[in-house]
Each structure stands twice: as C-alpha cells, then as structure tokens.
Amino acid sequence: MAGFLGRKTAAIISTIILGTSIIFSGCGQQEQAEQKNTPVKAMKVIQQDTPIAYSYPGHLQGKEEVQVHARVSGSILEKYFSGGDFVYAGQPLYKLDSRQYETAVISAQAELSKAESNLRNAQEELGRYETLWKDRAVSEQTLTNKRADVEGYMATVAAERAAVRKAQENLDDTIVYAPMSGRVSVDDVAVGTYATAGTTTLVTVGTMDPINVQFSVSETEYLNLLAEAMETGVDIRNDNTPMPRIKISLSNGKDYPYIGDIIAADRALSTNAGSLTIRATIANPQGILLPGMFVQVRLVGTKSMNAMLVPQRAVQQLLDESFVLVVGENGKSISKNVKVGEKVGSYYIIEKGLEPSDVVIVEGLTNLQAGQGIDVTMVTPDEMGFSITESKEITDKS
Numbered sequence: 001m002a003g004f005l006g007r008k009t010a011a012i013i014s015t016i017i018l019g020t021s022i023i024f025s026g027c028g029q030q031e032q033a034e035q036k037n038t039p040v041k042a043m044k045v046i047q048q049d050t051p052i053a054y055s056y057p058g059h060l061q062g063k064e065e066v067q068v069h070a071r072v073s074g075s076i077l078e079k080y081f082s083g084g085d086f087v088y089a090g091q092p093l094y095k096l097d098s099r100q101y102e103t104a105v106i107s108a109q110a111e112l113s114k115a116e117s118n119l120r121n122a123q124e125e126l127g128r129y130e131t132l133w134k135d136r137a138v139s140e141q142t143l144t145n146k147r148a149d150v151e152g153y154m155a156t157v158a159a160e161r162a163a164v165r166k167a168q169e170n171l172d173d174t175i176v177y178a179p180m181s182g183r184v185s186v187d188d189v190a191v192g193t194y195a196t197a198g199t200t201t202l203v204t205v206g207t208m209d210p211i212n213v214q215f216s217v218s219e220t221e222y223l224n225l226l227a228e229a230m231e232t233g234v235d236i237r238n239d240n241t242p243m244p245r246i247k248i249s250l251s252n253g254k255d256y257p258y259i260g261d262i263i264a265a266d267r268a269l270s271t272n273a274g275s276l277t278i279r280a281t282i283a284n285p286q287g288i289l290l291p292g293m294f295v296q297v298r299l300v301g302t303k304s305m306n307a308m309l310v311p312q313r314a315v316q317q318l319l320d321e322s323f324v325l326v327v328g329e330n331g332k333s334i335s336k337n338v339k340v341g342e343k344v345g346s347y348y349i350i351e352k353g354l355e356p357s358d359v360v361i362v363e364g365l366t367n368l369q370a371g372q373g374i375d376v377t378m379v380t381p382d383e384m385g386f387s388i389t390e391s392k393e394i395t396d397k398s
Helices: 002-035 099-134 140-172 219-231
Strands: 038-044 046-052 055-062 065-069 074-079 092-096 175-177 182-184 201-206 211-218 245-249 260-265 275-282 294-300 302-311 316-318 321-327 333-344 347-352 359-363 374-378
Touching: 046 333, 046 347, 092 201, 099 140, 211 219, 211 294, 219 275, 245 275, 302 333, 302 359, 359 374
Parallel strands: 038 374
Antiparallel strands: 038 359, 046 302, 055 211, 055 294, 065 201, 074 092, 092 175, 182 201, 211 275, 245 260, 245 294, 260 275, 302 347, 316 321, 321 333, 321 359, 333 347
16 A cells, blocks of 8 residues: 555656646747747838928819809890800800890980980071071070070980980890800700899809819918928018929829919918918819819929938827837837828828937838837838839829
8 A cells, every 4th residue: 555655646746747847848938939039121211302292182163253144134035055065255145035125225216316306406496596696686695595405405315325325235235145265054044034134143154274273271281381491492472482383183083184383372361260272273175174173182392301201101000199110229129109291102201209310110010019129121112112202193284
C-alpha cells in the first residue's frame, strides 16, 4: 500500500512539473510574438508651395434673364414659338386681341381731324381780323382774342396728335417681341389667356452662353484666401489684380471642360449666413449648362505657401480628432494629432501637428497602434502612386 501511494505521488508531481513547464513555455512564445515588430511603409512629410482648389457648392443662373410682359392688356390670340425655343431679339412672340386698340386709333385720328379743321377755321378768321384791324375796323382786344383762339386750337391739335401716336403705339404693342436673343422658358402663357399690362409674365427669355455661376464662401475662407493672396505678393487693393479662375463639376460627378472667371463679389457678408456671395461666368457653347443646375465650384490659381502634405491614407479619425502615426526615434510608432486642411490630389494639407522632418506611416496601419515596434521600409510617392495633381484635369478652355 505504501509503495502504491509513493508511485501515485510521484506521478502527480511529474504531471505538475510537466504542466508548469508547458505554461512557462507558452508564455515565452506569447512574449516573443508580442515583441515582434510590425512591418510598415513610410515616407517623409512633403513641404512645398502647393496649388490648391477650394471647393464650394454653387448654382447656375442665366447671365441675362428677362421676364416678358405685355405693354397693353388683352387676350392672347396667337403664339409664335414653343417653350424651350431659341429666339432672337425683335422676334414676334405673341399677338394680343387688337380690336379695341384699332378702334382707339380711329377715334383719335377723328379727334385730330376735328382739331385740325377748327385750327384752319380759326387761322382764316384771324387773317380776316388782322385785315380789319389794319383798317381800324375792329379793336386790338378783338384781334388779341382771335390770336388766342388760334393758339388754343394749335395746342389742341398737338394734344390730339399725341393721342394718335399713343393709340398707334398701343395697337403696335399688341404684338409682343423678344427683348433679346436667348432661350425661352417652358412655362409660357397659353393662347386664350388674358394678359394684364405690366403684370402678367408671358414668358422668360435668358441668355445661355456664357452662363453665370453663383456660390458663397464663409468669412473664415474669405480671410484665408486673402492671407494666401498676400503671401504671394498680390496687392488686394488693386482692382486690376487677376482673380482666381474656377472649374466646375456637374451633379453626375463629371468635370465640365471649360474654365470660368470670377466677375463680381458682394460688397458685404450676408448677415444671416455670414458668407460672401461670389459670381463667376463660364462658357456654354453647347448649351449643356442650364439655369438652376447645382454644381461644385473649385477655385484654381491659389497657392498654399510651404504647405505640409501627407497622403490621405495616412490620416486616421478617432471621434472628432484626426491623427497620423509617425516613426519614432526608438523604432516605435508615435501618434500625433493633426489639423487637416484642404485635399490636394492624393494628399491632405496639414495645418498643425507635424514637423517637416516627420516620417509618416502610409501602409501597415490596419492593426498598428501607437507604441508598437515597427520595421520601416521607406517609399517614394511614385512607388505608392501618390500625386499632388488631380486625377482628372480639366481642359483650359475659355
């Protein structure tokens, strides 16, 4: 019995020793795994003067747009165009019922004839009285009265002639003409509608080429643009200073192949939105652009001086914070919070948080955390396919 217990005790002790050795062996392997460095690719921060294209939502407007109203009232009898047509300045658009205006012309002409007849009679009578006055057959007062009668009839004739002209103008205005060349809207008034002079909008005519682009920039963006302009030596007080040009992207994401020019900026910020309204113009020879379209506007020709650039893929987000992982001197990754600016091609401009000497990790970030050991392979932008220019460059057409 004692021998059996001794053998059992020895077996238990052997099992404990073996298990302990396995546990310690596993811990050692885990520590070795934890100590293994993570392979990453990294590149130095790029610092250079960088062209940037600020982007803003905008919408298109007709460069010139006129609501067409009739100058006289009346029912529409005829329409000489279809909605959406291109019309030319002076082209007839509508004919209104002209019967009352024709009658008015006839009536005015009759009144003019009557006044002219009265004037002729008065002039003949004045001639006779002047002869009598020379013979002292009538008094000077009587002659004066006759002269006053002639002047009165002359004034009446002038007034009736003006009435005839006005009546004729009203008759002529029963034909409504296009005030300028352009495309007409489709919400035109139908035949049979009663048009009130100066009130009823019959149709809208707008020019399409070029077309206006309107957008707004915030107060901060406006100040940043001014600061960048002054950094490049631009005299912002000079009205002849070239303004940035614009490119636009359409709502389907396609870039429009023409470049536009800024033509005006509002004199003050909007009190409601705190933004500055800017108007540009852009060519539209094919009529692709239509008033009311929404576009994305990009300012070109602006530069950020000595901008620090890092690839977009290197920038990570945690809640509301942006950060990058950089290579530390001890061979470990270090996290740095950054303030991200504009996108430039494959890069972000970093406004705060990095030094020009920093080496930023651009690949191997999936499970990498700050403080981990890393094996660094330095790469170039070309090797990684990074570019400062846009992948789709818009043709410089004006």
